[in-house]
Amino acid sequence: MHNLFSKLNPKHPLIILIVYDFCTQPILTCYQILTASLILLAIKQVDNIEFSYISFVNPFLPRCRVLIMLSRSVLILKWVFLLIIILANGNPPEEPVKCSNNFTNCTITNSYGAFPDRSTCHAAEATYPSSEEDIVLIVANATREKRKMRVATRYSHSIPKLACPDGEDGLIISTENLNRIINVDKEKMLVTVESGVTLMQLIDEAAKSGLALPYTPYWWGLTIGGLLGTGAHGSTLLGNGSAIHDQVVQMRIVTPGSQEDGYASVRTLKEEGELDGEIMAAKVSLGVLGVISQVTLKLQPMFKRSVTFLPKNDTDLSDQVATFGRQHEFADMTWYPSQKRVVYRIDDRVSSNVYGNGLWDHPGFQATPSLALLTLRLTEELEEATGDVVGKCIRGRLTTDTIRNTAFGLTNNGIFFTEYPVIGYQNRLQASGGCLKGLIDAKITTCRWDPRVNGLFFHQTTISIALSKAKDFIQDIQKLVSIAPQSLCGLDIYNGILMRYVTGSNAYIGEQEDSLEFDITYYRSKDPKTPRLFEDVLEEIEQMAVFKYSGLPHWGKNRNVAFEGAIKKYKNAAEFLKVKEKYDPLGLFSSEWTDQVLGLKGGLTIVKEGCALEGLCVCSEDIHCAPEKGYLCRPGKVFQDARVCTLVQVSTQSSSKAEL
């Protein structure tokens, strides 16, 4: 210790520069260490500042070493500031709407920069109302001109083409400036917000008044309008429902109107009010009814939760799923089928007297160095190109072990994780989104899916299966894994399959019954005609979920195949369409995509060369796969009715590694 300080000027304050734990920090932040070391070297060159460091074994995890770097120079403060900016800041996602000038001649995409069919949508104009009065004017003008409209949000997170107005002449109405909290009624425990408010804002504002939203998605960046548009949810089987729309008590919506109405109407919809049936349509609306301007949600008094992540083998997973969700209020599971492991989230309310100030900073939503993302992507592309299944499995295991060692982003006090359970207030544990925050920092760090850096690029298949059928679905996936043990290693790089409990809802096109939603994220090639490793297995799982188990697709995620026949699975679809007809008889807020998923128009699946690889079709001919690469259309291995692109022709030594 004496040696450590001897070089440093004792008159200067001691500054701890970096505390780094080589074992428990996420592997991605190794890049941060590298950047920090380079910067420290540069500082030394420029200001000749002395550093010392100390390294010791982490007392909580004896296999890990902690490194602390120290300095005693005042000059270092300016550099510390620079370091903080470089290492801690995210780079907020890009605007999804881009116009050439004066808000005209625009394009719109989603936050991933690619719709399932990879097309770019065009609109003649974008407009940014900042009040309900603005919306009324905009809707009235467009209705008079019989112009197509769609509502877009600040981030446009939905994967399918929900944001696109039809044709080239459409109008995008962005909710970016509808971002105010209108009122928090502490006594009645109600909050009223404009529809462009993000989940992060809502959680923060409610917490300031000692209130909380009980069940929410895990990602801060979603807007209230977007959440309602797609029926977004958290995970629970208890309480009043898992989705945000289950907590809505009132909404105001601006719809097209008749000439007598001045071409626009403002409707106030209340739970158990006169227009009761209509709120059930507006709660999950895909944006086809009009522009939701304001939403009132019922909150609860702030409470604390106690969270433990418990890893286990998956032998009895299929038996556990039905009961686990009823045992713990915020239960979910993360499943790694190729590792035969599952992590149970044991998560319940506890008394506010229980000590703890825990925080959840979801590892997938933290700001990540773009260089690390690029490295990950290049590694994944190389594994795919060379058929390196073993490499994928090793890396998948490493990723999930690292996430487990960092307690899945949980800390007991906002800084360190010491032990389970992690106890803390609801607003600190329910959702996160570090990569949304921060200044523009030349994209040194971003959200992992940010299309501006060559980072993660993936498909997402997110389908809920009725709880009564979830057991069999899980067993079918396990059968597939027993036939091809390494086939689902690739999922582990995206932290496995997230399984959340979703409750049946009274929203007409909301969840139909208590279900388990399977959220599966997997590699997507930059080249639409290049199959992924074990292409057939993931296609078979998708088709089993949709056709064999009659699963419902998340409206804001998924590839086209998942929506095939979906609307027929909603018993009140006709009621929904009646309200749509009443609110917007000309279908000005409808688009080709919404008409297709609502069963009003054909063409949902796009049949063309290679279409099955992108989930645009179920293959019926080899040409829908990649015959030149040996991928032909074949029946599934467990679900015989599935038709999947299977590697049957081994042309090179490397591709043979990928054959089942």
Ligand SMILES: Cc1cc2nc3c(=O)[nH]c(=O)nc-3n(C[C@H](O)[C@H](O)[C@H](O)COP(=O)(O)OP(=O)(O)OC[C@H]3O[C@@H](n4cnc5c(N)ncnc54)[C@H](O)[C@@H]3O)c2cc1C
């Ligand atoms: C990182 C990440 C994490 C996610 N986590 C979850 C999760 O935990 N749980 C979950 O269920 N989903 C999750 N999702 C998916 C998400 O729920 C949907 O994609 C979503 O709700 C999109 O919200 P958005 O605000 O970006 O809306 P957008 O995608 O922009 O819009 C969605 C739909 O809502 C309509 N809309 C938006 N605002 C209005 C309005 N004011 N009036 C009328 N219509 C409107 C739009 O027209 C569109 O049809 C996640 C997505 C991402 C990218």
